[in-house]
Amino acid sequence: MDKNVVLHAEGMNKIYPGTKALDNVSYDVLKGKVNVLIGENGAGKSTLMKLIAGIEQPTSGKMYMDGEEVAFKDTTEARAKGIGIIHQELSLFPNLNVYQNIFMGREQTTGRFKLDNKTHIAETNRVLEKLEHVMDPQTLAGDLRVGQQQMIEIARNFLQDDLKILIMDEPTSSLSEQEVEVLFRLMREFTEAGIAIVYISHRLEEIMRIGDNVTILRDGKYVARAEVKDIDVPWIVQQMVGEGKSYPKKDREIEWSKREKVLEVKNLTLPKSGGGYLLDNVNFNLKRGEILGIYGLMGAGRTEIFECIMGLRPEHTGEIYKDGKLLEIKSLRGQIDNGFAIVPEDRQAEGLVQTLSIGKNISLSSLEDYTKAGFIVKKKEDEQIDRQIKDIMIKVADKDLPILSLSGGNQQKVVIGKGILTNPDILLLDEPSRGIDIGAKTEVFDIINQYAERGVSILVISSELKEIVSIADRVIVLSNGVKTGEFVHEEVSEDQLVLSSYKGHGTKKSLKEN
Secondary structure (H helix, E strand, C coil): CCCCEEEEEEEEEEEECCEEEEEEEEEEEECCCEEEEECCCCCCHHHHHHHHCCCCCCCEEEEEECCEEECCCCHHHHHHCCEEEECCCCCCCCCCEHHHHHCCCCCCEECCCEECHHHHHHHHHHHHHHCCCCCCCCCEHHHCCHHHHHHHHHHHHHCCCCCCEEEEECCCCCCCHHHHHHHHHHHHHHHHCCCEEEEECCCHHHHHHHCCEEEEEECCEEEEEEEHHHCCHHHHHHHHHCCCCCCCCCCCCCCHHHCCEEEEEEEEEEECCCCCEEEEEEEEEEECCCEEEEECCCCCCHHHHHHHHCCCCCCCEEEEEECCEECCCCCHHHHHHCCEEEECCCHHHHHCCCCCEHHHHHHHHHHHHHEECCEECHHHHHHHHHHHHHHCCCCCCCCCCEHHHCCHHHHHHHHHHHHHCCCCCEEEEECCCCCCCHHHHHHHHHHHHHHHHCCCEEEEECCCHHHHHHHCCEEEEEECCEEEEEEEHHHCCHHHHHHHHCCCHHHCCCCCCC
16 A cells, blocks of 8 residues: 555445445545545445444445555444544434533543543543633533534544544534634644545535545546646536436426416525524425426435425424415425425335335325215225326235335335325425336336426425436525525536535525526
C-alpha cells in the first residue's frame, strides 16, 4: 500500500435481499486529507462507510490498513483500529446527560467499578470548549436542540484516542453557519495532524470548499475520483447523473394553464424536535390530472409533506386548500374522506397487513363502502377487489392467498390498488417503485399515467432521477426543508434537479410559479 493510504478497500460488495447496494467498489482513504464521497440517493455512500466502520460486514471484498488485511465484526473492533464515525442520524440517548452520552462505551473508572465522573465532566468541558459549544455537562441530551445534539455526536469522536480515520456522514445538516465554521476549522486541525476524514455531504459548496479529493458512486458502483482543485460543480453533477437510458416519457400534450388547481399548499412549516424546521414555508399547487414530482435528498422533507397533508403531523402550520376550500386536517381517516389516498414508502410496515389475504389488503381502506347494518357485504367487496385486480393487472392466482405469496412488484400494486379503491381525487405516492424490478416499475408507471389520464391528480416522490424526469409533468425540489427549485415540462432535466437538490439555504433562487 501507498504510505499515504491509511485504508484501502478492495472489491467491496454488499447484497441485501433484492438489492445490490455495493458492486465491486474499491476505495482509498488518504492520510491527512478530507476525502469526499458523493452520489445520489441509493448510490452506496453510507453503505460503504458502514462497512469501513464495522456497523455492517461486506458480502465480499477485503480491507487493508498498514499493509495488513483487516475485518471488523462491530464498531468496537473498528474503533480499536482508529476508525470513528459521526452518523447522519443522531444516535444519542435522550434520557442520559451530555457527559454520559460522550463517554458511552468508553467509561473511565476509579478502582475497579466506580465511574470516574469527575474526569468525564472535565474532559467533556474540554472538548466542548474546543468545539466552541460550552454547555452544562449535566444537561439531558433530550433537552438540547438538534444542532447541539449534533455537536455532542461530533464530540464523542473527538475524544477517541489514536484516531486515524473519522467518517462524517452529513455532519452539517443540523448546524448553523457559525457552527459549520468551527467544525471546518477543527477538521483542518485534524488533517494537519495526519488524521484522514471521509466526508459525505449534499452541499456542493461545502465540498468544493473543504474537500481535498472527491470520489463519486452511482447505483452502487465506483464512477470517478478527482482532486477538488481540478474539478467544478458541473463536472460533479455530470458524473453523478451519467448518461444512462431514461424511462420512456409519456407525451401528454395538455394546456396546463387552463387546468384548475385541485390542491394548494401555502407556507407549510413543520418544526423539528429540538429546534429548526423539517419544512420551512413550502408553497406549491397541484392541477387536475397532473403528475407533480417531489425530488430531494434524504432529509429534504419530501415524506414530511405527505405526512402533513394526510393528518399525520398535527403540529404543522400553514394552509392546505382542496378545490379552493381551506381544509381542517384532523386525521388520516378524515383526509381519506376528503378525497386523499397515500401509498407509503415502506409497503411492508405501513402499506400491508401481512396476516391478511391479498383481497383483504386491497379492500382494507374502503371497507365502509361494502358494509350494510355493520356487516360486510362479501359479494360487493369481492366484485370491487376483482375489478381492481384486473384494472391494475395484479398477477395473482387466487385473491384469498396470503399477501406475502406475491412478488414485491405485485405487493406494491396491491398497496396502490388499496388507495385507488377509496376513489381519491388526489393520490400521494411515496417511492412507488422502491424494491421492485424494472418490469414491475414500468407497469407501476403505466398505472400512474392511466389514472392521471382519468383525472386523478398525483403527487409522487422518487429518489430515482430518471424515473421522476420520465413520469412527472412538473417537479418541485426540496433541500433541507426549503423549496429550492420548480421545473415545468421541458425544463425538467436530471442536471437541473441535482443542482437544486444540493443547494443550501443561502443559495435559494427565485422560483417560477405555475
